[in-house]
Amino acid sequence: RTLRIGLIPGDGIGKEVIPAGRRILEALPASLGLKFEFTPLEAGFETFERTGAALPDATVEVLRSGCDGALFGAVSSPSHPVKGYSSPIVALRKKLDLYANVRPVKSVIPATATASSSSSPIKPVDMVIVRENTEDLYVKEEKTFDGPQGRVAEAVKRISERASHRIAAMAGEIALRRQNIRAAGTPSIHASPLVTITHKSNVLSQTDGLFRTTARAALAAPRFASVAVEEQIVDSMVYKLFRQPEAYDVIVAPNLYGDILSDGAAALVGSLGLVPSANVGEGFAIGEPCHGSAPDIQGQGIANPIATLRSTALMLEFLEEEAAAARIYAAVDANLAEGKLLSPDLGGTAKTDEVVEDILRRL
Amino acid sequence: RTLRIGLIPGDGIGKEVIPAGRRILEALPASLGLKFEFTPLEAGFETFERTGAALPDATVEVLRSGCDGALFGAVSSPSHPVKGYSSPIVALRKKLDLYANVRPVKSVIPATATASSSSSPIKPVDMVIVRENTEDLYVKEEKTFDGPQGRVAEAVKRISERASHRIAAMAGEIALRRQNIRAAGTPSIHASPLVTITHKSNVLSQTDGLFRTTARAALAAPRFASVAVEEQIVDSMVYKLFRQPEAYDVIVAPNLYGDILSDGAAALVGSLGLVPSANVGEGFAIGEPCHGSAPDIQGQGIANPIATLRSTALMLEFLEEEAAAARIYAAVDANLAEGKLLSPDLGGTAKTDEVVEDILRRL
Numbered sequence A, B: 001r002t003l004r005i006g007l008i009p010g011d012g013i014g015k016e017v018i019p020a021g022r023r024i025l026e027a028l029p030a031s032l033g034l035k036f037e038f039t040p041l042e043a044g045f046e047t048f049e050r051t052g053a054a055l056p057d058a059t060v061e062v063l064r065s066g067c068d069g070a071l072f073g074a075v076s077s078p079s080h081p082v083k084g085y086s087s088p089i090v091a092l093r094k095k096l097d098l099y100a101n102v103r104p105v106k107s108v109i110p111a112t113a114t115a116s117s118s119s120s121p122i123k124p125v126d127m128v129i130v131r132e133n134t135e136d137l138y139v140k141e142e143k144t145f146d147g148p149q150g151r152v153a154e155a156v157k158r159i160s161e162r163a164s165h166r167i168a169a170m171a172g173e174i175a176l177r178r179q180n181i182r183a184a185g186t187p188s189i190h191a192s193p194l195v196t197i198t199h200k201s202n203v204l205s206q207t208d209g210l211f212r213t214t215a216r217a218a219l220a221a222p223r224f225a226s227v228a229v230e231e232q233i234v235d236s237m238v239y240k241l242f243r244q245p246e247a248y249d250v251i252v253a254p255n256l257y258g259d260i261l262s263d264g265a266a267a268l269v270g271s272l273g274l275v276p277s278a279n280v281g282e283g284f285a286i287g288e289p290c291h292g293s294a295p296d297i298q299g300q301g302i303a304n305p306i307a308t309l310r311s312t313a314l315m316l317e318f319l320e321e322e323a324a325a326a327r328i329y330a331a332v333d334a335n336l337a338e339g340k341l342l343s344p345d346l347g348g349t350a351k352t353d354e355v356v357e358d359i360l361r362r363l
């Protein structure tokens, strides 16, 4: 099978990590029977400055008609509002109807740690945040007007039954898939599948109320009979995320809460540089590291490539190439467990390329 | 001076902790020259079930015309939507124009800890979250309609120049006040005052953009010349909150982000049972523990009274009784630093009353 992969490095360290994704795909063992064709594509703030469009139509067209999946790096947000500029990744998610943003967050106990010490303050984490990716405040319908006491701006938060249903069903499927992997013998901190629905329906009774009741209904389907379902109000979810991260398996949330929760969960495992995501639609997936364009370290060759490598694996999972994905995850975990070649965000001194090469060796 | 204080225990453990607030006020040394008159007032889910109103008009009237301040416990959110019920504390904040929700989060190094061990994973925390308290998604303007693919609900997120300006100015004042207290010799992890403006203007360019530019403008006043100002996008703020909590002094945020951030910050200091808040308007303040009604422990007499005791002190601060407030803070800190009489949320076995009595002894 030949997979056609679009490569969208974007800005900043996006340019340094996306090549790592390409390299690991090219290095996959031939026995997996996978071939790849890569198409470089443009998007981002630099593209906007050069062409006037942060997300050129050509990029969307090629992804739509000529690709099976893609890797997206990161884009810079200008530090002051720039007329006509808006985030290309948000636009891409909507244009390709990539309705789920899937963000697994998992700790790897380093070989040097006394993993079994019960007094250890580091708690094991193995969760997936399943973030709705097309609506909520991200519809970006805003207006500004003059009120009697100064300017007033309003934004629309939109929650639909359709989007809430499909994201909750996706969370249920992911919970089942994780359970199957565990049943096949992968060690895990979770004994049985759990989906936690996050919302703020105590304040937003209609919007978040619709998310909540729709998600409940979707997860009540017979298919999900083995999946336990619970709820957490978003503020208390953030609290619990830090107090009891080991209690969570799959968390499903509207767009903005999912955005916030996934950065919070990344903090639990030590670095945003470790956390992957996939933007998933029908038969299409874009892998995207959760970190941003990191202007502070750009150009130094020290960005952590692991978020991108894991995002590459996650993309493969959603393209139903699970065996290939598993190889990448295992190679990354082996690098982390040994803990010798780590990038600076993890306390090491290795360069991006050195980390990539160490992981390729373990493939 | 006689202060007239409304007491609104609300539901659940609210009933167990609000009496502690009253006791500590009554126990303040006579040398402070303060007298208190208490008025018990009703609000909450039980009140709703009994009277049909979660926030009786009488409660609002007495607070408005017969009180200088108040203590609010907690209210239960029904686990399923109940027609006609909505949160009385959200309504109260708006009705009394208590535009600032001030939430200090501070770690006390327990006497048993090796505070100076640099390898300690516990980082010192000393921050105040200043949350806008009247608008954002809390305007609760929602509607539901039938779309072509099922039901759709929309909520309004409203950000005004006026509310953004006054909350940022409040954050600036608090930063200055904290600096004065430090200058008077109180040890602190902060060398100079800093306000961090939190928003998501990379997506919400008009609403959060207005919050951001207005807050910047308010903090550019000559009065705040000594206050450093920076910004964090809310998702990355949650990440940084957990990776580098020691870097933050005063954080100012729109209502919903402030709600989420303050629960997150509470996790940093070990328990929501420690974290106070004050709802502050012109010449009026309501102290309110950040924890909820905690139905799981209600009736057992084991709720941590410290959030309420600190909220009582915080209320006094905003009623310009800083000496009295300082006495309460010091007594609470002494209890925690000794670490002998702690409630179960902190790993101890003491009952609410035992903790209160220990703190009263130290007053």
Ligand SMILES: CC(C)[C@H](C(=O)O)[C@@H](O)C(=O)O
Binding pocket: A087, A089, A090, A259, B202, B203, B235
């Ligand atoms: C860059 C920004 C628009 C984006 C988002 O909010 O979705 C980012 O934070 C993310 O999580 O992918």
Ligand SMILES: CC(C)[C@H](C(=O)O)[C@@H](O)C(=O)O
Binding pocket: A202, A203, A235, B087, B089, B090, B259
């Ligand atoms: C109970 C709820 C409505 C409230 C809020 O969201 O403001 C609570 O979480 C708080 O922080 O005081």
